Amino acid sequence: MTSAFLIGAFLNALGILFGGLYGLATRNPVSAGTQSFFKASLGCFTVFLGLWLVFENVQGSFGAGLKQLFLAAAAVIVGYWIGKLLHLQQFSNRLGRLAGRLIDAAQKNPPGSPLGGFLSATILFCAAPLGFLGAATDGTSNFFFLLGLKAVMDGMAMTTFVKLFRWPAALSAIPVFGFLYGLTLAVHFYALPWLTAHDLVHPVNTTAGCLACVVALVIFEVRRVELANYLPALVVAPLLAWWLA
Numbered sequence: 001m002t003s004a005f006l007i008g009a010f011l012n013a014l015g016i017l018f019g020g021l022y023g024l025a026t027r028n029p030v031s032a033g034t035q036s037f038f039k040a041s042l043g044c045f046t047v048f049l050g051l052w053l054v055f056e057n058v059q060g061s062f063g064a065g066l067k068q069l070f071l072a073a074a075a076v077i078v079g080y081w082i083g084k085l086l087h088l089q090q091f092s093n094r095l096g097r098l099a100g101r102l103i104d105a106a107q108k109n110p111p112g113s114p115l116g117g118f119l120s121a122t123i124l125f126c127a128a129p130l131g132f133l134g135a136a137t138d139g140t141s142n143f144f145f146l147l148g149l150k151a152v153m154d155g156m157a158m159t160t161f162v163k164l165f166r167w168p169a170a171l172s173a174i175p176v177f178g179f180l181y182g183l184t185l186a187v188h189f190y191a192l193p194w195l196t197a198h199d200l201v202h203p204v205n206t207t208a209g210c211l212a213c214v215v216a217l218v219i220f221e222v223r224r225v226e227l228a229n230y231l232p233a234l235v236v237a238p239l240l241a242w243w244l245a
Contacts, residue, residue: 015151079233117165
């Protein structure tokens, strides 16, 4: 057993802790200009990582590559409708509203309760679709960069959380690490053996790369996207490739 596939979960937790320390050490919030710069940079890097995943996992001749891209696109479409039937985005929205109420209460009467800060940060960081994408790619291929990207996003958010709720909010790094650690282990030990035996790792990662590009649309605020509904595509992709092989 190696620890290489645990890097992503560790980085995410570390990003939250560093963000909390920075937020506690500075008096003034991050300026709007700095926030815009980081948002644009993170969006571009998300697109880069998504395309990197796609290009790394599309293999073979030109025709074979087109087939793999077609399968990934089909998995995204089918996965979205499965997610819609399962009401995944609605469930995600309910969690977001719960966290939002805790944040609103803290903004009206700062500082917020320590438990409220811990819970709201944990909910938002664990429910983020990028965490599921990162755990999938980290568990199958040690591609921890998506979780590294999420670490930066969560760290930036934590600088605000600790100003609203004080330092206990940063302790959300513990359950976030446990959640992502568990997801990564589950993918690595339960899904990866079957995927490897049937040569289906590449379809999963290609689809994850496509979904990362969808995440970038949300970061750039190009349009409202129901990200949670797309997550079943990670399961649909290998099943489609297996069926059509």
